[in-house]
Amino acid sequence: MNHIVSERIRQTPPSFIRGILKVAESEDVISFAGGLPNPISFPQEALKKSMNRIITEYGSRVFQYASTAGLLSLREYIAEKYRGQYNLDVCAEDIIITTGSQQALDLIGKVLIDKGDSVLLEEPGYLGAIQAFSQYQPNFCGVALQEDGPDIAQFEEILQNRKVKFAYVVPNFQNPTGITYSEEKRKAVLALVRKYHCILVEDDPYGELSFDGKVRGYISKGELNESILLGSFSKIVTPGMRLGFMIIKNERLRKYINTAKEAADLHSNIFAQYCLYDYVLHNNLQEHIQNIRYLYKEQCESMIKAMEMYFPKNITFTRPQGGMFIWAILPEGQSAKALFEQAILKKVAFVPGDPFYTDGRVANTMRLNYTNASKEIMVEGIRRIGELCK
Amino acid sequence: MNHIVSERIRQTPPSFIRGILKVAESEDVISFAGGLPNPISFPQEALKKSMNRIITEYGSRVFQYASTAGLLSLREYIAEKYRGQYNLDVCAEDIIITTGSQQALDLIGKVLIDKGDSVLLEEPGYLGAIQAFSQYQPNFCGVALQEDGPDIAQFEEILQNRKVKFAYVVPNFQNPTGITYSEEKRKAVLALVRKYHCILVEDDPYGELSFDGKVRGYISKGELNESILLGSFSKIVTPGMRLGFMIIKNERLRKYINTAKEAADLHSNIFAQYCLYDYVLHNNLQEHIQNIRYLYKEQCESMIKAMEMYFPKNITFTRPQGGMFIWAILPEGQSAKALFEQAILKKVAFVPGDPFYTDGRVANTMRLNYTNASKEIMVEGIRRIGELCK
Known part of the structure; x- marks a missing residue:
């Protein structure tokens, strides 16, 4: 098949994250790998009303x-x-x-x-x-x-x-x-x-x-x-x-x-x-967004607090003012991918930094999502990663 | 801008049909140009029920x-x-x-x-x-x-x-x-x-x-x-x-x-x-499809009857056994695009055959859609085109 498909697609990497997500998907894994909004942020009832209304109206x-x-x-x-x-x-x-x-x-x-x-x-x-x-x-x-x-x-x-x-x-x-x-x-x-x-x-x-x-x-x-x-x-x-x-x-x-x-x-x-x-x-979208902000701010703070408590001091990380992700940097020379392999055995997942670079480097960085887990789960997941970094 | 965009997109034709549809869109034009399913074929109420059900269920x-x-x-x-x-x-x-x-x-x-x-x-x-x-x-x-x-x-x-x-x-x-x-x-x-x-x-x-x-x-x-x-x-x-x-x-x-x-x-x-x-x-999709078949068969027959009545004999056309389109062929040497220009003045539209060929020919063919107009309107539209071909 390789000789049949285009040069273009042979040079397109399949999403590394989607691969990881499959591993991270099982119920007993604490996953910071995804980039999913918190489902409680979906205005389900209001959207349901809108659906019924537009069918009647249009x-x-x-x-x-x-x-x-x-x-x-x-x-x-x-x-x-x-x-x-x-x-x-x-x-x-x-x-x-x-x-x-x-x-x-x-x-x-x-x-x-x-x-x-x-x-x-x-x-x-x-x-x-x-x-x-x-x-x-x-x-x-x-x-x-x-x-x-x-x-x-x-x-x-x-x-x-x-x-x-x-x-x-x-x-x-x-x-x-x-x-x-x-x-x-x-x-x-x-x-x-x-x-x-x-x-x-x-x-x-x-x-x-x-x-x-x-x-x-x-x-x-x-x-x-x-x-x-x-x-x-x-x-x-x-x-x-x-x-x-x-x-x-x-x-x-x-x-x-x-x-x-x-x-x-x-x-x-x-x-x-x-x-x-x-x-x-x-609906009042601004009010809805304000609620998401409060939610994510709290979740971000919880994760940072856990990272401060459980990560060794030689791991640094960003302190976002919004959005969905924290970026952590391991000591130089360490491989986040190797850490990921260990982490998944401990039933916790994140995304190693490698696929975010276009130069093919072995990355000592990792992405952690904080929007889609409860506080308790988050603390436990960070603790497990911290253990591995000691 | 031409020197900035890719060679790829410079060689991609914008849809000729979508251009025509804009002309054909005005309310007083009888259009056989589109490829729209008849809106009465959409199972609106059933889909509405499904929407409400899936939000509750999932x-x-x-x-x-x-x-x-x-x-x-x-x-x-x-x-x-x-x-x-x-x-x-x-x-x-x-x-x-x-x-x-x-x-x-x-x-x-x-x-x-x-x-x-x-x-x-x-x-x-x-x-x-x-x-x-x-x-x-x-x-x-x-x-x-x-x-x-x-x-x-x-x-x-x-x-x-x-x-x-x-x-x-x-x-x-x-x-x-x-x-x-x-x-x-x-x-x-x-x-x-x-x-x-x-x-x-x-x-x-x-x-x-x-x-x-x-x-x-x-x-x-x-x-x-x-x-x-x-x-x-x-x-x-x-x-x-x-x-x-x-x-x-x-x-x-x-x-x-x-x-x-x-x-x-x-x-x-x-x-x-x-x-x-x-x-x-x-729902019973097969039953639903059967209803669409009856509808389109009737509409197709109406258009063919109108074409037999109003088109001169030197225009030939296909007699589809299904689907949404009839293809008409003007005498050799005639331009369907030229006919289209005249037709639009008489407030009736179709798609000239030209964009369906990849060799850039001037086509003497045209596509007529029969799924999206009432019988009376259809007869009147075909009559107008027939007039122009005399």
């Missing part, structure tokens, strides 16, 4: 084929939100609804990457993006993440020496590190992409999950015409319905993305789009 | 992230149906749920086509497949469709002279022509793909919409290991929920497709999958 339209860009009223809602919440000049026609943010990543790769093109991304970077872009065989240029965002000197060096098609960043509560860009770094990144005429792709699935409730602005503010913003409803309403969106001011780029979207799945589930629109219309 | 699981291959119980249902209805050796693990059949086409292109690879397809062929495959820059090899299926001599000539990656066929009530392969042609195609070791992709969105209720077997029967079958719920339950599936017996190929699917959208809407599974569990 009838067969919620079951019929629909337009590629997505439901106009939902796009109008998103545009209004971005004008109000982020002070961005966005209208409905700038928006394309996608089948989750993952589809947006695939479309970006498809439309922008020719084989061998340079793509700048954070190191460690988001696994789903690495996987999606890999299919189009780019040359990945990783920029090290520091506590307050990317290494700016390295960022510039890459833009200076390579013809970079686009830079992909997750400025808020990044996956996998939980790191958030400082204001200074945001400004520096903006200056750089402006200077080198580089398209900026800002992915923001976690931005609203800030523990302090503060809204962090977009790097590309006022520069939207040369950038793409990605958003998602997965972490604030439901991931199972697979609804995300892209904001693209540049009309020609948007048309290309639209053509790729059409070829990818014609349009995203229209029932889900109506349902989500009805939900935001009849 | 709770947060219907809103959470899910596995890439799709809901196991739905895949088991499909496998059982294929074992029973088509006598095929299929089990749940051979099946991947896709975001509509369109996604399956994209995944096939992504996983199988390297730039310049030869792909055999029907001429005229399904537009969505041409668009999806185009993104991966194949060399299209068209095989002319005759009344009873593909020109077998031409089919063999291509397999003999080219290294064909796969052959893509729609053997039942093809889109755009409505043509169905005869038993002889099916056997001949099977013998050819066997002889030349060519992967066969059989797309079957319309197979169950046969006016005679007869089930037509798959070409690849017993040969599944070297083939891919595509199915869809769009024409028998609802297209808006975007649910299709691929049946792939070859494990290695299936794994590659699964990796591509993961990178494309992680998984298809899981709520929709639960909903559909509950629907087939609690």
Whole structure:
């Protein structure tokens, strides 16, 4: 079969995480490996009401084929939100609804990457993006993440020496590190992409999950015409319905993305789009998000407390201000993958850092998810990992 | 922007049909251009019941992230149906749920086509497949469709002279022509793909919409290991929920497709999958399909009667035994696109044949959809087109 399939897919790594999740899935394993929102954060009853309402209200339209860009009223809602919440000049026609943010990543790769093109991304970077872009065989240029965002000197060096098609960043509560860009770094990144005429792709699935409730602005503010913003409803309403969106001011780029979207799945589930629109219309989404923030802040604090108690001092870790992940760093030279092998025998799982790097290194880092386990379970899991590190 | 986007997307045609649909969309236009199922065929009330039931029964699981291959119980249902209805050796693990059949086409292109690879397809062929495959820059090899299926001599000539990656066929009530392969042609195609070791992709969105209720077997029967079958719920339950599936017996190929699917959208809407599974569990889908067959048979007969009455004799057309489309052929040398321009002024629309060919010809053919208009409206629309052809 290898001689039959495309070069493209032979070079695309299957998701390492999905492999791990299978191991971590069994009931007796405490798993910090996934990236699942806490199920108590899904507004089930309200969504149920919305479903019944839209069938009565719109009838067969919620079951019929629909337009590629997505439901106009939902796009109008998103545009209004971005004008109000982020002070961005966005209208409905700038928006394309996608089948989750993952589809947006695939479309970006498809439309922008020719084989061998340079793509700048954070190191460690988001696994789903690495996987999606890999299919189009780019040359990945990783920029090290520091506590307050990317290494700016390295960022510039890459833009200076390579013809970079686009830079992909997750400025808020990044996956996998939980790191958030400082204001200074945001400004520096903006200056750089402006200077080198580089398209900026800002992915923001976690931005609203800030523990302090503060809204962090977009790097590309006022520069939207040369950038793409990605958003998602997965972490604030439901991931199972697979609804995300892209904001693209540049009309020609948007048309290309639209053509790729059409070829990818014609349009995203229209029932889900109506349902989500009805939900935001009849419910207070901000209040709902506030509840998720409280929940995750508490869970994050519990995990950090447990890590302070049970991890040896030579393991350092990030202290996220939002989002879903903590990033831990083992002493140099240690392998997180080796630790994972031991951990799974002790019935506890996390994601070793390896797949978040594009240079194939043996990583001494690991990602821990805190949104999907109770406090007691969390403490026990961290204790077991700590035991192994002694 | 052209110098920034990928070669791949510059060579992908935006859907001609979606362009036409925008023109045909206005309320005063009689449109035979779309490919929409009749909305009265959507089992709205039953789906509503299913939605309420699955939320009660499965709770947060219907809103959470899910596995890439799709809901196991739905895949088991499909496998059982294929074992029973088509006598095929299929089990749940051979099946991947896709975001509509369109996604399956994209995944096939992504996983199988390297730039310049030869792909055999029907001429005229399904537009969505041409668009999806185009993104991966194949060399299209068209095989002319005759009344009873593909020109077998031409089919063999291509397999003999080219290294064909796969052959893509729609053997039942093809889109755009409505043509169905005869038993002889099916056997001949099977013998050819066997002889030349060519992967066969059989797309079957319309197979169950046969006016005679007869089930037509798959070409690849017993040969599944070297083939891919595509199915869809769009024409028998609802297209808006975007649910299709691929049946792939070859494990290695299936794994590659699964990796591509993961990178494309992680998984298809899981709520929709639960909903559909509950629907087939609690309702008689066969009875429902039988009702759609009656409806479409009547509509097809009405359109043919109108064409016999109002079209001049030098226009020929197919007489489908199922599906959603009639294919009409104008006298040689005439342009269906030119006719379309005149027709739209008379407030009636169809799809000129041009985009269904990969050789860029000026087509004297056109596709007419009969599933989505009332009899009276249909007669009036055909009358107007007939007037223009006199």
